[in-house]
Amino acid sequence: MAYTLHGAPLSPFVRKVMYLLASTNTDYKLKVVAPGSMPDEFVNISPLKRIPVLQENDWYQPDSSIVCNYLIETLDHPALGQLIPSNAKARAQVRWLEKFADYELAPWLTFVVFRERILRPIYNKTTDETSVQKALHKNIPPLFDYLSTQLGNQTYFMGDVLTLGDIAITSQMVSFMHGGEVIDDQRWPKLSSYFKHMMQQPIWQALVTREQVTLNKILAAKNS
Numbered sequence: 001m002a003y004t005l006h007g008a009p010l011s012p013f014v015r016k017v018m019y020l021l022a023s024t025n026t027d028y029k030l031k032v033v034a035p036g037s038m039p040d041e042f043v044n045i046s047p048l049k050r051i052p053v054l055q056e057n058d059w060y061q062p063d064s065s066i067v068c069n070y071l072i073e074t075l076d077h078p079a080l081g082q083l084i085p086s087n088a089k090a091r092a093q094v095r096w097l098e099k100f101a102d103y104e105l106a107p108w109l110t111f112v113v114f115r116e117r118i119l120r121p122i123y124n125k126t127t128d129e130t131s132v133q134k135a136l137h138k139n140i141p142p143l144f145d146y147l148s149t150q151l152g153n154q155t156y157f158m159g160d161v162l163t164l165g166d167i168a169i170t171s172q173m174v175s176f177m178h179g180g181e182v183i184d185d186q187r188w189p190k191l192s193s194y195f196k197h198m199m200q201q202p203i204w205q206a207l208v209t210r211e212q213v214t215l216n217k218i219l220a221a222k223n224s
């Protein structure tokens, strides 16, 4: 199987797919496509001009959720076996958690905090810190409150088993961290410990270390 992943590793949606590819040791080529400098013809493989897109030979599939589910079904790898539970109610909950990450966390953690603090300066645009502060104080706390109630005292959101919901949520939290923020351990102690625990896992460590190296290089080149 020849896989190419079109996207940029700093995108939380690309990161989700990279997590699955890394955890299964799947060989793939990364073709860097970054928002802001996408070639016009990218629309031919991604109708909404969004990353990621998975290419398998001459077949192209956009959207991280669809791609992750496709990889889970087709790679049929033991490391992915429990990412989608076999019980229908548990599966529904995992899909909800993934959707919550992609459509409720992403708008604030990634598209405000990460974009304003990291991406805009890279593209020589000023950070709208007022929007960041509003996200941090108004929009994000109810989301973290909800996640804390869902997590409770469990290791992962679905108990003892890591699922696609955890990968999607953690991926958005990584963008929040790159944006210079931490999960307040006084206000959300369980969620804060959860994220620290996830960041100790070798696959997350490898992905995040590589991203930090990339970010440092970009910032050093800009400041030189």
Ligand SMILES: N[C@@H](CCC(=O)N[C@@H](CS)C(=O)NCC(=O)O)C(=O)O
Binding pocket: 011, 012, 013, 035, 036, 049, 050, 051, 052, 062, 063, 064, 065, 102
């Ligand atoms: N639902 C999509 C969302 C993907 C998405 O929004 N990707 C962002 C990058 S993080 C993007 O490509 N944005 C294009 C742009 O802003 O021009 C998925 O899960 O793949």
